[in-house]
Amino acid sequence: MTLGEDLPGMDPEAPVFEAVGFAVNGRRASVVVDPRTPLLYVLRNDLGLKGTRFGCGTGQCGTCTVMVDGRPQTSCDLPVSAVAGRHVTTVEGLANGDRLDPLQQAFIDEGAGQCGYCLSGILVSAAALLESNPQPTDQEVRAALDGHICRCGAHTRIVRAVRRAAEGARA
Amino acid sequence: MTAAGMTAASGDGPGDGPKPGDRLDRWITLEADGSATLHTGKVEIGQGLHIALAQLVADELGLPFERIHVAPVDTDDSPDEGITAGSRSMEETGLGIYRVAAEVRVTLLAAAAVRLGGPAAELVLAGGEVRAADGRTIACTDLAADGLLGRAFTGTAAPRPLAQRRVIGTSVGRPDLLGKVTGGRVYIQDLELPGMLHGRAVRPPGPNATLGAIDDAALRALPGVVAVARDGRFLGVVAEREEQALAALERARRSTGWDAGPDIPSIADPRYLVAAVSAETVARERSDPAALAGAVTRLDAEFTRPFIAHAAIAPSCAVAVLEGGRYTVWAHSQGIFRLRNELAKVLGVPTDAVRVIHAQGPGVYGHNGSDDVALDAALLARAVPGRPVRVQWMRDDEFAWEPFGTAMVVRLSAALDGSGRVVDWQHDGWGHGSGTRPSMAARPGVASLLAARHLAEPLAGAPPQVSGDLRNATPPYDVPNQRIAGHFVRSAPLRTSSLRGLGAHLNVFAVESLMDELAGVAGVDPVEFRLRHLEDERARAVIRAAADLAGWVPGERGDGERGRGMGYARYKDSSAYAAVVVEVEAGTEIRVSRAWAAIDAGMIVSPDGLRNQSEGGIVQAISFTLHEAVRTEGPRVATRGWETYRVLRFSEAPTIEVVLLDQPTQPPLGAGEAFTGPVAAAIGNAIWSALGVRVRDLPLTRERVVAAIG
Secondary structure, rough: OOOOOOOOOOOOOOOOOOOEEEEEEHHHHHHEEEOEHHHHHHHHHOOOOOOOOOOOOOOOOOEEEEEOOEEEOOOOEEEEHHHOOOEEEOOOHHEEOOEEOHHHHHHHHHHHOOOOOOOOHHHHHHHHHHHHOOOOOOHHHHOOOOOOOOOOHHHHHHHHHHHHHHHHHHO | OOOOOOOOOOOOOOOOOOOOEEEHHHOOOOOOOOOEEOOOOOOOOOOHHHHHHHHHHHHHHOOHHHHHHEEOOOOOOOOOOOOOOOOHHHHHOOOOOHHHHHHHHHHHHHHHHHOOOOOOHHHHEEEEEEEOOOOOOHHHHHHOOOOHHEEEOOOOOOOOOOOOOOOOOOOOOOOOOOHHHHOOOHHHHHHOOOOEEEEEOOOOOOOOOOOOOOOOHHOOOOOOOOEEEEOOOEEEEEOOHHHHHHHHHHHHHHHHHHHHHOOOOOOOOOHHHHOOEEEEEEEEEEOOHHHHOOOEEEEEEEEEOOOEEOOOOOOOOEEEEOOOOEEEEEEOOOOOOHHHHHHHHHOOHHHHHEEEEEEOOOOOOOOOOHHHHHHHHHHHHHHHOOOEEEEEEHHHHHHHOEEEEEOOEEEEEEEEEOOOOOEEEEEEEEEEOOOOOOOOOOOOOOOOOOOHHHOOOOOOOOEEEHHHHHHHHOOOOOOOEEEEEEEEEEOOOOOOOEOOOOOOHHHHHHHHHHHHHHHHHHHHHHHHHHHOOOOHHHHHHHHEEEEEHOOOOOOOOOOOOOOOEEEEEEEEEEHEEEEEEEEEEEEEEEEEEEEEEEEEOOOOOOOHHHHHHHHHHHHHHHHHHOOOOOOEEOEEEEEOOOOOOOOOOOOEEEEEEEOOOOOOOOOOOOOOOHHHHHHHHHHHHHHHHHOOOOOEEEOOOHHHHHHHHH
């Protein structure tokens, strides 16, 4: 969309709502929003997908991580316009219907979490890791999750859960 | 001691939990489907408390764990249990509810004995019914139908004997994890009410800032903005959509007439505390001149800690609505009744015109912004009556405005006699105190809540409580001469309150560091040296267990790169006993690679819950100790994001082993804060073992270690 000269008295920062279409967890979505709106708020407030959680708003804590075309990316600092026509996977998209992803089951089995607020983003990053590296070492799991903050200190359990899921897939 | 003879350990402040005379059904109600509901004012903050409480009730009532529900915590319905803090929930509420459940069981059996005939001793309570020896049954809900559980709690019923426990002491998993791993609507942040608006408070640039003229018409003209609320230097915006509220917030931050005001006095070196005006409190004084006369060697040392932040993973959030003159506020406060009382005070309405409903938030680890944001939400709800307003603090708001754990200084002086016994221990500690939660100071004109001090008619900030700085200042060791003094510095450059462990973080670091140094002077292995000064068998047992788990070798020393050290404490001198050995690797970074821990928290209700709390407490304490410090710059807090306020990352997290020492016939002891101090001390001692240097200023950064090596 191109715009001509602003009308007199028009605020150049004022939003122009646009339709943005993309896929979320295998389903088509279309929203009419200010295209600068971070993807996080569109997921949470327009599409009702509250699993992607706000942590910092500046891409530093990993809490809001989603996959865009299979690659993990923070959604709090990603304008929704950047995902037009692309495939977004959120934590809600990991399970297959009522059947949990082995990764989710491994987190439950290991009791890997306390407050659990960081887990959505961590699960998405871990799923992306296992997609590209089905048998990661302890070091590789830690490296893949290093952009995620867990303040309760469940790190050890989380790393164990990711490796458990990987081992389960091999067995 | 038997379970029947259990008494709650003394906590600080009045005890919570059931009191004799309470109706039994104030705490436990029976449902038509045979399940039971537990009513508590203690909140779930990710620590797994509601799970442990449900386990206690399940065993007494003979129900599976899954059939115990916990009622929502709500000021309109729940018992007022003060705050969920201080590692007191299991000691007071847990033990109390256990005894209420026992009394419900005994009451049901007695009533069933009348209805079914025959002695109560031959009846079995299980699965929501009472069964007689001849197979006849009667449902518990029938027994309770005529108000049976309205009778007063007496505290006289003994819980079932050990052999009959089925659920207590087993790991029932974390039922809450399902929603957390599937992206469910678990947190207050996910609450969505019809017609809900999004609000943001526009915080001043610094604590001393003032607000001049603002162009609120320009803010109101922004897309979606519904209201701009100003009261003194409190400013807030309300918009239809969240990103619209954010745009208004950004505009307001840029365009308003803020004057940042005078600089915050320097906090870079906590020793400013020693020079400040302070008031002395002596926690303990004991004297034995004969023992003192035997002193041959004296060690003096000074330890410091900077201000540190709770730094919850997500900033605080609340939702409020004003309808028919009554405020309803959803909050992730640790004390919803006290929050309600203070909201009423600040809003100038009667207490019953405010209802607070607890909703789970991210872990808080003490008093952070979670109460403050509730006032922001109420103030903005007042501007748009009838419409709910959701307020989410921004990341930098939380870092800059949460009440911090205080900076502290501790000076110790201790003496050994010729036989290697510690005969004198002098402690002087300085700090700004803690405990500024809502309604802790119930004085007129005083409020804890942040925005209250920004209003046109401001309330003064709540005064901190002194006692937190002295937590675990008294050494647990047998020392004949002691003077333990705290110096409370009232005038603080930053707001302070309770953060996991309070003063125990620095105090235990100091006590246990000096014990290691004294052991060195005495020529005794530090583990053995501690045991020689401890009589409490439970204390000795956790120290031995941690040393055994670690494969501690008496007299072991590090190799210039790696080293191990121990730390021990009994939190608050009354909660769980905890000992830990850590291994430090001193390479390009100072890193804790492994930890071996032992904990005695009395009767273990939920083993994996205790293990999880212990592991998390260890990791968080490593983060506090190696990395964390709040910094200021001119008039503002400078550590406003994760890039400036560093916490432990996945790549640095250690391997942890924890051994649990169960005491099935002893009362449960609070465990959530047990490791904060011992871990700090173990790290300092491991650095000494590895490198032969003592660093006594927290955080123990590589720069400081390198400087100490010289």
